[in-house]
Amino acid sequence: MDNATRLQYLEAMGIDVWLPRASANHEQAAAPDAIAGNTLPEQIDNWETLQAEVAPCTKCDLCKTRTQTVFGSGNKNADWMFIGEGPGQSEDQQGLPFVGKAGQLLTEMLRAIDLDREEVYIANIVKCRPPANRDPKPIEIETCKPYLLRQIALVKPKVIVVLGRVAAQALLNTDEPIGKLRGKIHALNGTPVVVVYHPAYLLRSLLDKPKAWADLELALQTVKNIKG
Numbered sequence: 001m002d003n004a005t006r007l008q009y010l011e012a013m014g015i016d017v018w019l020p021r022a023s024a025n026h027e028q029a030a031a032p033d034a035i036a037g038n039t040l041p042e043q044i045d046n047w048e049t050l051q052a053e054v055a056p057c058t059k060c061d062l063c064k065t066r067t068q069t070v071f072g073s074g075n076k077n078a079d080w081m082f083i084g085e086g087p088g089q090s091e092d093q094q095g096l097p098f099v100g101k102a103g104q105l106l107t108e109m110l111r112a113i114d115l116d117r118e119e120v121y122i123a124n125i126v127k128c129r130p131p132a133n134r135d136p137k138p139i140e141i142e143t144c145k146p147y148l149l150r151q152i153a154l155v156k157p158k159v160i161v162v163l164g165r166v167a168a169q170a171l172l173n174t175d176e177p178i179g180k181l182r183g184k185i186h187a188l189n190g191t192p193v194v195v196v197y198h199p200a201y202l203l204r205s206l207l208d209k210p211k212a213w214a215d216l217e218l219a220l221q222t223v224k225n226i227k228g
């Protein structure tokens with residue numbers, strides 16, 4: 001889909017179309033240093049070491065109820081990284097992120113911005129399914145997040161799209177509600193971060209879908225601006 005067609009499509013849906021200038025994006029972005037606790041690891045790391053650490057992890061209680069860890073999937077050199085909250089039942093069974101109903105919607109959201117799942121990297125804040133799909137506890141997030149930060153450091157994406165309140169608050173170290181976090185560009189150690197409603201929420205709340213498309217459009221423009 002070319003840009004003009006996409007803009008027409010979004011305008012027809014009644015969505016405000018944002019065309020951020022590269023400089024404007026950076027003005028909006030929080031100073032990376034302001035995000036406490038998110039320092040990316042400096043040491044030399046690699047996918048094999050990281051995967052071998054995550055697979056048998058017993059650092060928190062989620063290991064007691066999981067079937068298996070869900071590491072992440074997709075293109076390890078992707079421009080786009082999508083981050084969810086944690087595995088659900090289907091993900092816990094299959095060992096892959098976003099393979100259930102929410103995952104199907106995520107795939108459609110990707111298609112709407114001309115991306116295939118294989119092109120992007122998909123991971124979660126926590127690598128083990130919280131029992132009965134409850135929110136991960138702060139201690140579980142704190143324990144597991146270093147794995148995610150190492151994945152981000154390895155992928156080096158041009159943009160991070162963080163899906164839903166729990167993942168956004170965890171990644172950005174904030175208590176702000178999602179309504180305030182979405183619609184702008186944040187930064188994680190210099191990488192732009194866009195917050196989008198979680199696909200599982202969008203399955204229940206159709207009225208918020210246009211906002212999600214607008215946020216994906218913001219992420220798309222951000223990547224385009226970086227590419228020049």
Ligand code: URA
Nearest residue numbers: 084085086087097098
């Ligand atoms: N929801 C998430 O946040 N992550 C998944 O992998 C699946 C559903």
